[in-house]
Amino acid sequence: MSTxxxxxxxxxxxxxxxxxxxxxxSLAESGKVHKIHLFEKEGVLGFASNSNKASSGINGxxxxxxxxxxxVDTKEEFYSDTLKSGKSLxxxxxxxxxxxxxxxxxxWVNSHSAEELSNVAKLGGHSHxxxxxxxxxxxxxxxxxxxxxxxxxxxxxxxEVHLKSQVTKLVPDANGAIQGLQYTxxxxxxxxxxxxxxxxxxxxxxxxxxxxxxxxxxxxxQGLPSSNGVGTTGDGLQLTxxxxxxxxxxEFVQIHPTGFVNPDDPTNTHKILAGEVxxxxxxxxxxxxxxxxxxxxxxxxNVSTKVIAEQQQTGxxxxxxxxxxxxxxxxxxxHLKFYSFKNLLKEKPLSSFxxxxxxxxxxxxxxxxxxxxxxxxxxxxxxxxxGQTYSSSGRFYVGQVTPVxxxxxxxIKINTEGQVLRRAGxxxxxxxxxxxxxxxxxxxxxxxxxxxxxxxxxxxRKIAQTLLSKL
Numbered sequence: 001m002s003t004x005x006x007x008x009x010x011x012x013x014x015x016x017x018x019x020x021x022x023x024x025x026s027l028a029e030s031g032k033v034h035k036i037h038l039f040e041k042e043g044v045l046g047f048a049s050n051s052n053k054a055s056s057g058i059n060g061x062x063x064x065x066x067x068x069x070x071x072v073d074t075k076e077e078f079y080s081d082t083l084k085s086g087k088s089l090x091x092x093x094x095x096x097x098x099x100x101x102x103x104x105x106x107x108w109v110n111s112h113s114a115e116e117l118s119n120v121a122k123l124g125g126h127s128h129x130x131x132x133x134x135x136x137x138x139x140x141x142x143x144x145x146x147x148x149x150x151x152x153x154x155x156x157x158x159x160e161v162h163l164k165s166q167v168t169k170l171v172p173d174a175n176g177a178i179q180g181l182q183y184t185x186x187x188x189x190x191x192x193x194x195x196x197x198x199x200x201x202x203x204x205x206x207x208x209x210x211x212x213x214x215x216x217x218x219x220x221x222q223g224l225p226s227s228n229g230v231g232t233t234g235d236g237l238q239l240t241x242x243x244x245x246x247x248x249x250x251e252f253v254q255i256h257p258t259g260f261v262n263p264d265d266p267t268n269t270h271k272i273l274a275g276e277v278x279x280x281x282x283x284x285x286x287x288x289x290x291x292x293x294x295x296x297x298x299x300x301x302n303v304s305t306k307v308i309a310e311q312q313q314t315g316x317x318x319x320x321x322x323x324x325x326x327x328x329x330x331x332x333x334x335h336l337k338f339y340s341f342k343n344l345l346k347e348k349p350l351s352s353f354x355x356x357x358x359x360x361x362x363x364x365x366x367x368x369x370x371x372x373x374x375x376x377x378x379x380x381x382x383x384x385x386x387g388q389t390y391s392s393s394g395r396f397y398v399g400q401v402t403p404v405x406x407x408x409x410x411x412i413k414i415n416t417e418g419q420v421l422r423r424a425g426x427x428x429x430x431x432x433x434x435x436x437x438x439x440x441x442x443x444x445x446x447x448x449x450x451x452x453x454x455x456x457x458x459x460x461r462k463i464a465q466t467l468l469s470k471l
Contacts, residue, residue: 086444
């Protein structure tokens, strides 16, 4: 296989989640690329991705939305929060790139959306409110909808979409530079060759690949359900295993503390995530004795550890998320509609699921929170309850939750240009790029909520800029 010697930029993007769509659209909008091949192994563009499921928001600092709401935040604090959450095992250069480009990422998303990311919440591990979402639409779905419409309607002559198309091999030349790939379509396993000298990996993580989870995650992940789609199988890792690329942080697989337990199907190993925004707007976690046991806005790894310990110590105690009704109606109406439709989060009296002693305990918890008035930390070191006052006679939305395998912090090593790096010498593999969960280094040992969508947009756009600089 050999490439044609032309001045035309040849690009293939593998994966049509937020990272892949961002890269494709950024290239197409430049007007400088003749053809982009966008591969999706499922039968629909974008909506089979985990990006589509994201519900809590996308992080940004010094944004117009923060300024409009009077939120004082800094790049330095965002950087510090990211490294603290990641146990300082992040790549600091990639973290700085993520934060420096976050404002522009929010602006770019807004320019491709029907509404602006004007609501801002504080999620676990953040010092300030910086996780942006839409007033009505679900964050991930609305982003994917906006970008897919642009790709399919405005740039259909530039972006060639390959659905039900599985890339099976990357083909390097004698010097290791990418010169093409092979793919199959549907049930036909006969490989098709494509000459292309720039390939972008946007294939997502590996949390539905049990062999890789066992290899890298170990015993702590065994038996846990997952929030991920069935296609999250580490395809990018498989495609590059013979190319000598460097992997980083593969042992860091995030357990999210709150996946909904569906009362109609409680043993199902796939769980819909109870978005962190539920806790960000004032939700709390309790056991079936009515006791709080954790700072609900601590980092995800710490909250998950506490939830699992609580389940084990109390002999399998059910864990509930309890969200004040009035603020939920105001802040997350789309979430409520979806969760209610799925029978996951329902408005109900606290006395309907707590026995009188447990209800009395919860009343004491409420009194303790109300007394602090957000001016000082509670016994779990939580200070921010979003200004809520709690009363057992008030309205609440309630759902049962359990920890789930959620996100892979580790993956293929990249530089700030999005170029995939070799183990030998740390130099780029010519023509190979990566963005999103397939890559590692940005999040260290534990990701902050809201930074996965941000990572996709920042590095998807950066790869497009890198590729266009070749022209």
